[in-house]
Amino acid sequence: MNETVKLKVDHLRAGYDGHVVLEDVSMHVAAGEIRIILGASGCGKSTLLKNIIGLERPMGGTIEMLGNVVDWSEGRPTNELMRRIGVLFQGGALLSSLTVGENVALPLRIHNPGLPMDIVEELVRLKLEQVKLGHAYGKRPNELSGGMRKRAGLARAIVTDPELLFCDEPSAGLDPVTSRGLDDLLLELRDSLGITMVVVTHELDSIRTICDRMTFLSGGKVIFDGELEEAEARGPQEVKDFLNRKPGEVKHTGRTVVFNLEDG
Amino acid sequence: MKVTEVELPEEITPDWVSREHSGLMEKSEGGTLRLDCHRLRKLDALSLAWLSHLQESLEKSGRRLVLAHLSPELKKDLAKVTLPEQEKPEEQESHGLLERVGDSAMKFFGEIRDTLVLLSESLYWSTFALFRPKTLLREDTRIQMVRLGSTALPIVLLLSTLIGFTLALQSGVQLQKFGATVFLASGMGISMVTEIGPVMTAVILAGRSGSSITAEISTMVVQEEVGALQSMAINPIHFLVLPRFWAMSLCMPLLTVCSAASGIIAGLVVGFLFFRLSPASYLHELKDAVTVNYLGQALIKSLTFSWIIALVAINKGLNVRGGADAVGKATTSCVVTCIFSIIMADAVFSFIFYY
Numbered sequence: 250m251n252e253t254v255k256l257k258v259d260h261l262r263a264g265y266d267g268h269v270v271l272e273d274v275s276m277h278v279a280a281g282e283i284r285i286i287l288g289a290s291g292c293g294k295s296t297l298l299k300n301i302i303g304l305e306r307p308m309g310g311t312i313e314m315l316g317n318v319v320d321w322s323e324g325r326p327t328n329e330l331m332r333r334i335g336v337l338f339q340g341g342a343l344l345s346s347l348t349v350g351e352n353v354a355l356p357l358r359i360h361n362p363g364l365p366m367d368i369v370e371e372l373v374r375l376k377l378e379q380v381k382l383g384h385a386y387g388k389r390p391n392e393l394s395g396g397m398r399k400r401a402g403l404a405r406a407i408v409t410d411p412e413l414l415f416c417d418e419p420s421a422g423l424d425p426v427t428s429r430g431l432d433d434l435l436l437e438l439r440d441s442l443g444i445t446m447v448v449v450t451h452e453l454d455s456i457r458t459i460c461d462r463m464t465f466l467s468g469g470k471v472i473f474d475g476e477l478e479e480a481e482a483r484g485p486q487e488v489k490d491f492l493n494r495k496p497g498e499v500k501h502t503g504r505t506v507v508f509n510l511e512d513g
Numbered sequence: 514m515k516v517t518e519v520e521l522p523e524e525i526t527p528d529w530v531s532r533e534h535s536g537l538m539e540k541s542e543g544g545t546l547r548l549d550c551h552r553l554r555k556l557d558a559l560s561l562a563w564l565s566h567l568q569e570s571l572e573k574s575g576r577r578l579v580l581a582h583l584s585p586e587l588k589k590d591l592a593k594v595t596l597p598e599q600e601k602p603e604e605q606e607s608h609g610l611l612e613r614v615g616d617s618a619m620k621f622f623g624e625i626r627d628t629l630v631l632l633s634e635s636l637y638w639s640t641f642a643l644f645r646p647k648t649l650l651r652e653d654t655r656i657q658m659v660r661l662g663s664t665a666l667p668i669v670l671l672l673s674t675l676i677g678f679t680l681a682l683q684s685g686v687q688l689q690k691f692g693a694t695v696f697l698a699s700g701m702g703i704s705m706v707t708e709i710g711p712v713m714t715a716v717i718l719a720g721r722s723g724s725s726i727t728a729e730i731s732t733m734v735v736q737e738e739v740g741a742l743q744s745m746a747i748n749p750i751h752f753l754v755l756p757r758f759w760a761m762s763l764c765m766p767l768l769t770v771c772s773a774a775s776g777i778i779a780g781l782v783v784g785f786l787f788f789r790l791s792p793a794s795y796l797h798e799l800k801d802a803v804t805v806n807y808l809g810q811a812l813i814k815s816l817t818f819s820w821i822i823a824l825v826a827i828n829k830g831l832n833v834r835g836g837a838d839a840v841g842k843a844t845t846s847c848v849v850t851c852i853f854s855i856i857m858a859d860a861v862f863s864f865i866f867y868y
Binding site for chain 2: 299302303304325328329331332334335336338339340342343344345346355356359360402405409415506508509510511512
């Protein structure tokens with residue numbers, strides 16, 4: 250594997266409205282790697298992703314993508330950098346007013362207004378075929394199932410051949426077969442196009458299928474960074490419990506009501 | 514001490530609790546409430562919650578609850594009851610009148626600032642598009658023109674005609690008293706062109722098209738569609754704002770012309786039918802009264818109102834946070850803010866044009 254680092258997050262501090270969600274988060278993602286960001290619900294996985302892709306402004310720390318430090322001087326990361334990444338949102342985030350084909354064509358149409366429409370269409374059909382949605386070109390997003398919407402979202406995310414692809418819970422809410430299909434697709438894209446991927450998920454089956462390395466978040470901090478086998482063998486107990494589907498200890502608190510009983 | 518005896522049924526149902534609870538509390542006033550449980554067969558969640566609540570309420574007011582003849586199985590169930598700790602109600606931060614007024618003022622000025630920023634970005638990208646026509650989303654603008662403008666035409670025509678009828682009839686009666694019905698044309702022309710046409714059209718579009726823009730954009734925000742645009746390096750201002758901004762800017766003056774024309778024609782019909790005013794003299798008088806100056810005022814007003822509607826609606830949509838309820842609130846707020854701003858702007862224009 251090429252060891253060039255495609256994504257470097259150093260000492261990231263992030264949150265919303267003054268409330269800190271992530272504290273001192275660091276991770277380095279190598280080229281061609283599929284990095285899983287893992288953790289229980291509410292641990293800050295999506296916040297980390299939003300900060301990396303520039304949808305939220307970090308409170309501190311630095312993010313370096315594709316050799317460029319993310320610059321917030323103009324209010325958000327530069328378009329040149331954003332054009333080199335792709336993002337698959339949890340629900341696909343397709344624009345409901347456009348057809349699937351128009352959705353996938355959107356980044357090409359906006360960034361390359363001079364590109365002839367028949368070439369754009371050809372490219373879009375190619376990408377849709379790649380995610381096995383060739384038949385859905387003219388359909389509206391509301392005519393697609395959840396899994397198809399995610400695949401269409403994936404086609405849109407890869408239409409510009411990004412070097413770095415971010416996926417927010419790609420298999421959440423999907424049946425095991427569709428979920429496995431999507432995982433295979435991600436592996437295929439990595440192997441054929443060499444795309445580096447950062448995948449936020451807590452689906453264990455997906456993790457076992459696609460993970461090269463994982464970053465485990467707990468309480469807004471990284472508690473493990475390494476390979477899956479290493480996590481299972483020598484990781485912190487919380488990580489092992491998570492990977493073995495062992496629920497944490499639940500403490501019952503409450504008040505006992507004492508009744509006056511009378512017999513006879 | 515007074516003891517009130519009550520026999521519980523086989524099963525404590527929601528109906529039974531609703532019917533009997535307040536009666537039991539009253540009956541046990543100042544004494545002991547003894548519930549005979551010999552018929553009771555089971556203690557489900559409702560029964561346990563109700564008995565616990567009753568026990569605690571009676572205890573608080575110095576009374577006593579006694580459960581008699583409870584079967585051994587039910588006693589076991591009862592022993593398991595653990596209720597969640599009662600959360601202390603959060604202390605509401607009390608804000609003084611001055612602080613509340615200050616907060617509202619800050620919010621109001623913040624919204625004005627956001628709208629002005631949006632206006633400057635829209636004008637910047639519009640100018641940019643003039644030099645690089647390929648970046649202009651013509652098809653999207655056309656779709657928005659149909660959606661926001663053309664489809665509003667029937668309601669604008671209908672309401673303006675009805676207002677024209679009313680206005681002509683009421684002013685015609687007053688003018689007739691002085692034998693001045695011939696001035697009906699000038700009155701109708703000036704009021705429809707400078708005031709009623711632009712304001713009426715703007716109010717209709719604020720309610721119809723403004724709310725639709727806010728609902729659409731805020732739903733896109735909630736469904737992460739706007740985030741997806743940003744992640745594709747697509748500027749939402751360019752993609753979402755410009756087509757709507759241009760559509761409103763082009764449609765509003767055209768709709769205002771239609772509105773004013775339908776009101777004036779309604780005046781002509783009223784003048785002819787009720788005040789024996791010939792169409793020729795009405796049109797002659799109209800031509801003399803409605804000068805280019807008035808037409809210019811109408812154009813400036815309608816363009817300003819169109820910008821107010823488009824920018825307020827888009828701003829409300831883009832700043833939505835939360836779920837479906839936030840979309841509803843943003844839509845209502847958009848209509849109220851648009852109508853208020855239109856009327857404010859109209860007052861400012863009257864001041865500028867007439868003083």
